[in-house]
Amino acid sequence: MAFDFPHILSMSNLSREAMEFIFETTDRFREIAGRPIKKVPALRGKTVINLFFENSTRTRTSFEIAGKRLSADVINISKSASSASKGESLVDTAKNLEAMSPDILVVRHGSAGAPLLLSKMLKARIINAGDGAHEHPTQALLDLLTIRDHKKNIAGLHVAIVGDIAHSRVARSNMIALRTFGAKVTVVGPKSLIPQEIKSFGVGVSYDLAKCIDQFDVIMMLRIQNERLGLTPFPSLREYSNFYGLNLNLLKCAKPDVVIMHPGPVNRGVEVAPEVADAPYSLILDQVKNGVAVRMALLYLLGGGENL
Amino acid sequence: MNHYLIKNVRIFDPENHLDQVGDLRISDGVIAEIGQNLNANSKETQIDGQDKILFPGFVDLHTHLREPGFEYKESIATGTQAAAAGGFTTICCMANTEPVNDNAAITRYILEKAQAAAAIEVWPIGAITQGLAGEKLAEIGEMKSAGCVGISDDGMTVMNSELMRMGMDYAKGFEIPVITHSIDANLSRNGSMHEGQVSCELGLKGVPAEAEDIIVARDIYLSQLTGCHLHVAHVSTAGSVELIRQAKQKGLVVTGEAAPHHFTLTDEACREYATHAKMCPPLRSEEHRQAVIAGLSDGTLDVIATDHAPHATIDKEIEFDKAAFGITGLETAFALSYALVLEKKLSLADLLKKLTVNPLKVLAKKYMGIQKSAPANLALVDLNKQWKYQVSESFSKSRNSPFDGWDLQGQVLMTWYQGKRVFDRE
Amino acid sequence: MKKSRQILNEQELQALLQKLAAEISETEKTQGPFHLVGIHRRGVILAKRLLSLLEGPKRKLGSLDINLYRDDFAQSSTMPVLRETKIDFPVEKSRILLIDDVLFTGRTIRSALNAMMDLGRPQKVDLLVLVDRGGRELPIQADLVGLKLEVSDTENVAVRLKEIDKEEGVWLLGGNT
Known part of the structure; x- marks a missing residue:
């Protein structure tokens, strides 16, 4: 197939066929990570700007490594370095960057829809690296790839997404992607963190992790994002951890071949007990590894041709 | 110039028991006359109200x-x-x-x-x-x-x-x-x-x-x-x-x-x-x-x-x-x-x-509407007119309308305030 | 309509491969064995076939995708589909026979050499092509050539193999009658 998506903004734009194609391309880049010289000249002369209005180490680094392995010139701009801290509007910031002719902008922003807004106003290709509580498409792609590495078929799997569903862009992108591949999805968490309308994503809902943990093939734990919550919708981290944290005791009831995932960074002892995070069935580091390859694939696929 | 005779228009004000086709004269800021077959005098601007409706x-x-x-x-x-x-x-x-x-x-x-x-x-x-x-x-x-x-x-x-x-x-x-x-x-x-x-x-x-x-x-x-x-x-x-x-x-x-x-x-x-x-x-x-x-x-x-x-x-x-x-x-x-x-x-x-x-x-304010001697506050409307709203042509300083480019029916053609024509789409 | 003329049929192509296999063996007598590395897509198939025709020392087979090393990204609006680069033996100090179907401008071979160098430093790389059609834009020559053709710029040489095409043989496409 020809991959003719100008931007990667939301998983809802990507068909199963397109995702399969991304995975296939990713496989080529995984091979490169094993080489002595982990660099190819594919994006030589292209400029990738990582425009991060929110703090992020993992995703930003992952995109940076991906771009550099493709020989692109990668420039990182964080909120404090940009003029946003001086009151410049998002569109002005972006227009000023565009005057320097970047080919791809990787955007993380606290406002849902910010990457879409930029894609409408700028010529550069846009990759959404997380926008508010909306989506985080590259995370979903690397998550699905990681699941596929361990479970072959995604269709028919029962996947739990556990935690702060309301404020999670990782949950939204994963729900869409997993449903597209025919997985069964159940979101689990305190009711105050699960919007009623979440069912429109075609997922089941449970407020009791202990009761349903035996059903899942894959358990994705979400990070409790204290920085994003206003009034805390649960009484304390301790109580949250008691009911929705994953520990060895609870895992005894899970399927023997269950795998555990987490988009990171992990709040050890809150969402995931340290022994669980480090256990062989934990795929947390595989996720990180796949992250670089998926992002290489996307940068490669978007980097073709002249600026459109 | 503030003298108008609107001819053959549907005059519509149910509150004043009005729904008739006729003529309406505006003079000195007020509705001077409502009737049939009124003739324009030399200082009046005559307006054809055929197939149009006149609202308060x-x-x-x-x-x-x-x-x-x-x-x-x-x-x-x-x-x-x-x-x-x-x-x-x-x-x-x-x-x-x-x-x-x-x-x-x-x-x-x-x-x-x-x-x-x-x-x-x-x-x-x-x-x-x-x-x-x-x-x-x-x-x-x-x-x-x-x-x-x-x-x-x-x-x-x-x-x-x-x-x-x-x-x-x-x-x-x-x-x-x-x-x-x-x-x-x-x-x-x-x-x-x-x-x-x-x-x-x-x-x-x-x-x-x-x-x-x-x-x-x-x-x-x-x-x-x-x-x-x-x-x-x-x-x-x-x-x-x-x-x-x-x-x-x-x-x-x-x-x-x-x-x-x-x-x-x-x-x-x-x-x-x-x-x-x-x-x-x-x-x-x-x-x-x-x-x-x-x-x-x-x-x-x-x-x-x-x-x-x-x-x-x-x-x-x-x-x-x-x-x-x-x-x-x-x-x-x-x-x-x-x-x-x-x-x-x-x-x-x-x-x-x-x-x-x-x-x-x-607001506990008195309603006058369309009646003789009332202030001539009127809107002439074409109820059948199909038109496209273009926000670029708005009189407002701002452009924030979700209806830009919408196809609408019913268009205000002219507006009078105290006998003065304050809007004329022509 | 483009004119199309068949140059080799299936049997002739098979004979040509036999000849090339014999030449590989001949070369190896003086230089030692090669590992065979095909360039996607048809070079990979040719490498596989040649390997099956060869006897004697154990040779390894590899495949190379050169798309990440192309010099014409900017011209294409979408990026080319990537195929597997799979070389299971250490490239370092190995002797490699690079295999492709048609040698034309030399740019594919330039990319292939760069791709190869990123995997390690081979002792020696030789080049085998089924058809050399001339028209070089870079100073690159093949060591083993199945068929040499003089082809004008308006014409194209197409090698078709039954593994991925409907038919098998070599055709000359386009040009004047």
Whole structure:
């Protein structure tokens, strides 16, 4: 197939066929990570700007490594370095960057829809690296790839997404992607963190992790994002951890071949007990590894041709 | 030049028992003559009213003119010109200017500016609380004496129930209506659209319908407690329509208003993070939209008002959750409302009432309408005209309309205010 | 309509491969054995077939995708589909026979050499092509050539193999009659 998506903004734009194609391309880049010289000249002369209005180490680094392995010139701009801290509007910031002719902008922003807004106003290709509580498409792609590495078929799997569903862009992108591949999805968490309308994503809902943990093939734990919550919708981290944290005791009831995932960074002892995070069935580091390859694939696929 | 003879026009004012094809003469600021086969004299401009309809000029209870303080969004001159283009001859301007219209000096300033620059009648609405801060009552009595016709903290809700009770008691004593913007400030904190499936999918914090219902319910009880006339502005939820319906059945002095966008659009318009669909109260889901229409049909909602809220591109072409609330609405209000007549949800007479008689009733103002010797405040309309609304041609300083490029039916052709033709589409 | 003329049929192509296999063996007598690395897509198939025709010392088979090393990204509006680069033996100090179907401008071979160098430093790289059609834009020559053709710029040489095409043989496409 020809991959003719100008931007990667939301998983809802990507068909199963397109995702399969991304995975296939990713496989080529995984091979490169094993080489002595982990660099190819594919994006030589292209400029990738990582425009991060929110703090992020993992995703930003992952995109940076991906771009550099493709020989692109990668420039990182964080909120404090940009003029946003001086009151410049998002569109002005972006227009000023565009005057320097970047080919791809990787955007993380606290406002849902910010990457879409930029894609409408700028010529550069846009990759959404997380926008508010909306989506985080590259995370979903690397998550699905990681699941596929361990479970072959995604269709028919029962996947739990556990935690702060309301404020999670990782949950939204994963729900869409997993449903597209025919997985069964159940979101689990305190009711105050699960919007009623979440069912429109075609997922089941449970407020009791202990009761349903035996059903899942894959358990994705979400990070409790204290920085994003206003009034805390649960009484304390301790109580949250008691009911929705994953520990060895609870895992005894899970399927023997269950795998555990987490988009990171992990709040050890809150969402995931340290022994669980480090256990062989934990795929947390595989996720990180796949992250670089998926992002290489996307940068490669978007980097073709002249600026459109 | 202010002498006109409109020929062969359908003159429509059921309140004055008028629905006839005939001629109407405007002279010296008033309606001089209504009749058949009138002949134009030499100083009169003759206008062919064939297949057109002549309404009394519309009254908008809910306009933001932005002056003083936000003249980059709108001014009294541009806002009233946009109103004239929408067939309005009177508009009430909300208090959330800078400085806030919370004292007689600001009220007088607005009226003086209007005297000099407005195309039509401008009636200020004063604040309930000083600076709209919800902490201390504004000088309501003095504002009324200076010319305010109602009080409202529009844009904000007076969250302190005791203060709201004081305001309503006090306003009752001065026989001035209290117009409320009803959204629980805590329940809607950081919300930028209706809480529902669309907000869930877009990852935007929602404002539940109940945030409105709770405050409407409270204010209805306070109206019962104080006897003060409560006018609920821009009703957007099924819950508040029902609450107002019940209040009316109980015989309370409660009236309600709907804005054209709330009976035309739903939260689906917010998809793609369209900031021109961001307003407060937010566009709701289809069931709420239908409830608002039902409220207009059965008379629960007395008034159609625009909530014309102009904003500059720097306030709108930004991230959805940071964008300003509100849209322009004066120029599209009639056509969007007339759609309800075309859909048989309202009779033409009822529609006109909600744009003329009823808003005046809310303000306890006398209705003149179309009758001999009344001020010539008139709107000439082509009900069959199909047209496309182009926001680029708007008289407003701002361009924030979700109806840009919409195909509409029913177009205001000319507007007269006190005998002066203040708008002519030609 | 483009003119199309068949130059080799299936049997002739098979004979040509036999000849090339014999030449590989001959070369190896003096230089030692090669590992065979095909360039996607048809070079990979040719490498596989040649390997099956060869006897004697154990040779490894590899495949190379050169798309990440192309010098014409900017011209294409979408990026080419990537195929697997799979070389299971250490490239370092190995002797490699690079295999492709048609040698034309030399740019593919330039890319292939760069791609190869990123995997390690081979002792020696030789080049085998089924058809050399001339028209070089870079100073690159093949060591083993199945068929040499003089072809004008307006013409194209197409090698079709039944593993991925409907037919098998070599065709000359386009040009004047």
